[in-house]
Amino acid sequence: DAKTTQPTSMDCAEGRAANLPCNHSTISGNEYVYWYRQIHSQGPQYIIHGLKNNETNEMASLIITEDRKSSTLILPHATLRDTAVYYCIVRVGLSSGGGADGLTFGKGTHLIIQP
């Protein structure tokens, strides 16, 4: 079962920052927050992950609250191509199985970028 809660859908104007929230109140100390997205009819795409510090890469920024019970994915300048379903998941960063464990996605947030 997914251990995260996300809004079902969100709209954002093109060129504005898109802020996608995620609640993960039962996160464990060794679990990371990962974000993936899936554009219609394509495979999921990894975006970013973090443990407790804020993270930034070429795609997005991840802000994690100090108590780690929630986080926000920020797309700084959303474009129409960012329209997708965004999945927030929590999982261990380095599992005892060497990472060979399946991903479980919840329903995610359908982000619609408006022109």
Add this chain to the structure above:
Amino acid sequence: DVKVTQSSRYLVKRTGEKVFLECVQDMDHENMFWYRQDPGLGLRLIYFSYDVKMKEKGDIPEGYSVSREKKERFSLILESASTNQTSMYLCASSLRWGGSGSKFYNEQFFGPGTRLTVL
């Protein structure tokens, strides 16, 4: 960039046919995965492999088998396709171990998917 490719984007087969779905990754990843994705059911793990010739059942292995003869290639086989196997099939790969400071830290990288229709 990590690249995971799948042999077909769209495939139409008839009930009872044997179906092969091929997946190739070019980043020397040890782990490879096959999922299916259906509306309302999300992503479900069929099989995974953590090394050549090694395979492990996922959550829904019934009706499927896999083959991993080479590190870069992971094949999903439907021995006798049925209509309830109509789905989007996704292949993914990941490094077996990631380390502190490594960019690849248990992320899975997905292929574009194969939309299989069984008539």
